[in-house]
Amino acid sequence: MLGIAKEIEKLEFLDKAAKVSSKIGPKLVPEGQIKDLLTGKWLGHPVHPMLTDVTIGLFIGAVTLDVLGGKKHSRSAQRLTLLGIASSLPTAWAGLADYVDTIGPQRRVGTVHAVGNATALNLFCRSCAARRRQDYLRAAAYSVAGAGVMAGSGYLGGHLAHHLGVGVDHTAFEQWPDEWTPVLDSKKLPQKTMTKVSANGTDVLLYRQGEEICAISNTCTHRGGALDEGDAEAGTVTCPLHASKFDLCTGKVIQGPASSPQPSYEARVNAGKIELKPKQ
Numbered sequence: 001m002l003g004i005a006k007e008i009e010k011l012e013f014l015d016k017a018a019k020v021s022s023k024i025g026p027k028l029v030p031e032g033q034i035k036d037l038l039t040g041k042w043l044g045h046p047v048h049p050m051l052t053d054v055t056i057g058l059f060i061g062a063v064t065l066d067v068l069g070g071k072k073h074s075r076s077a078q079r080l081t082l083l084g085i086a087s088s089l090p091t092a093w094a095g096l097a098d099y100v101d102t103i104g105p106q107r108r109v110g111t112v113h114a115v116g117n118a119t120a121l122n123l124f125c126r127s128c129a130a131r132r133r134q135d136y137l138r139a140a141a142y143s144v145a146g147a148g149v150m151a152g153s154g155y156l157g158g159h160l161a162h163h164l165g166v167g168v169d170h171t172a173f174e175q176w177p178d179e180w181t182p183v184l185d186s187k188k189l190p191q192k193t194m195t196k197v198s199a200n201g202t203d204v205l206l207y208r209q210g211e212e213i214c215a216i217s218n219t220c221t222h223r224g225g226a227l228d229e230g231d232a233e234a235g236t237v238t239c240p241l242h243a244s245k246f247d248l249c250t251g252k253v254i255q256g257p258a259s260s261p262q263p264s265y266e267a268r269v270n271a272g273k274i275e276l277k278p279k280q
């Protein structure tokens, strides 16, 4: 399966479909409160993976009843399928909110993932229709086919997260110094100018406002953008890649699509040097 996912990453013809979705996506997921809601700013965690558990669980429950329960349990299978179909709408919407910020291989795999999910949904809808006609054998066949397609597209969803880093906090593996660590001569940090420094090999963004020195990770938690290349304004920094906005001192997400806050550091001046250590 991994080999197939890797091949999908290279399918450049998918970029045409991606161009169409680039136009439609932002209309369905407008920047601001709706996108923040769907990407998980309120949760501190992406929303889409959580919702997929609900949808997949409902459909798998329906398939299990279809296969093992037979006609006797078809009413319960029908309810689970209907709930699965209903839950797939917010799940797909949250997925689209993540998808609109993808590029290149991520976008190609995301496109196939979306097409796979739409196909699975179609099969579960057909299963429902067949059950209504009391054609239980056909209903079970559509259910099993839907579950098979869903498993394949679910694998691609995992590939997007685990191999391509979509929805992953890009500061997760940063090495933070345990002790106070000198990073810069204090005189070299002007007022209200973002300065990138290295603390034990981790890029940190420094910002001085008045007496206060603020320090947060320079790598955007969303998709790894370099915050020092963004814009600082009113105590916040805007990421140059997808315009997430963070508090320069606390790292708090002010505006998505980022859902995880930036790691932040305590800063002090000692013997003319700015020193950092992670906030407890």
Ligand code: FES
Pocket: 101, 220, 221, 222, 223, 224, 225, 239, 240, 241, 242, 243, 244, 257, 258
């Ligand atoms: S990388 Fe996407 S907002 Fe920073």
